[in-house]
Amino acid sequence: MRMGDTDSIQITDMRSLMRNGVLTAQVTIQNDSKSNLVAYRFKWIGKNGMAVTDEEAWKPITIAKGQSTVIMGIAPTPDATDFRFELNQYK
Amino acid sequence: MIMKMYAKTIHLSLLALSAALLAACSGPQVRYGDAKAVETVNANYGSTDLQIIAEAMTRSLLQSKAISGSKDAPIVTLADVKNKTSEYIDTRVITDKIRTQLMKSGQVRFAVSVTEMQSQTDELKRQNQSGLYKNSTIAKTGNMQGAQYRIEGSIASIVKNTKDVKDVYYVFNLNLINNESGLLEWADEKEIRKTATR
Helix, strand or coil: CECCCCCCEEEEEEEEEEECCEEEEEEEEEECCCCEEEEEEEEEECHHHCECCCCCCCEEEEECCCCEEEEEEECCCCCCCEEEEEEEECC | CHHHHHHHHHHHHHHHHHHHHHHHHHCCCCCCCCCCCCCCCCCCCCHHHHHHHHHHHHHHHHCCHHHHCCCCCCEEEEEEEEECCCCCCCHHHHHHHHHHHHHHHCCCEECCCHHHHHHHHHHHHHHHHCCCCCHHHCCCCCCCCCCCEEEEEEEEEEEEECCCEEEEEEEEEEEEEECCCCCEEEEEEEEEEEEEEC
16 A cells, blocks of 8 residues: 555565464565655454554655665564555655 | 724724734644654654564564464563663663563563562552451462563664764664573564764
């Protein structure tokens, strides 16, 4: 899910697996345009599409032009079975 | 004469009204913000740092073998997080946040920490020694549970300044220590870099 001016950021890969009983997500993003200050967070979803906890904090990340970076996310409880990735600008 | 007084009164009330309107316009505007939003007021330690550190540590700890591999939720207690930075940082807020998030996961139980021990013993004393309570409802002494693990760590920083740039680097380190064996069962760190330019 995108918010703000984040069009220059491409999400090139998204995957997840259960590691030690907790859902672990990995998202690869790439910046094709100028250096960008973006923030991201994961939304962890359990059974029936219910969010398992409150909203996470937005985490800032600076991604230079042409740079590709891997973002890891670990679910806050073992109840999470799925995730959403949210991207937003912060400046 | 009366007309003149009327005019004066109207004039004065208009003045008062405009003064009130002016005061209303120049007053502070209050609005609620997003508590989870990225805060960039200056390069000092802030709410986003607190949230990022607590979240990173909690998630990493939940995935550790010591926690996830345990049959019952292990009992943990909070020890000190030392502030080795030049700033004032209430490290207790960080550990409390970590504890809350770990509790919410249901994977860990917490024993009262050293700072909460006084109120715990006060309550036990009150119930056992005051003679006011029905015997069958009294919380007995000698039944408190010892923690298997303790969480302790440190936060350090490197700050560099020029006339126009301030660069701050924080490193937060957290360890899970087995109280009986003294072994470190898990450790992780979180690095944060912030640069403020004029």
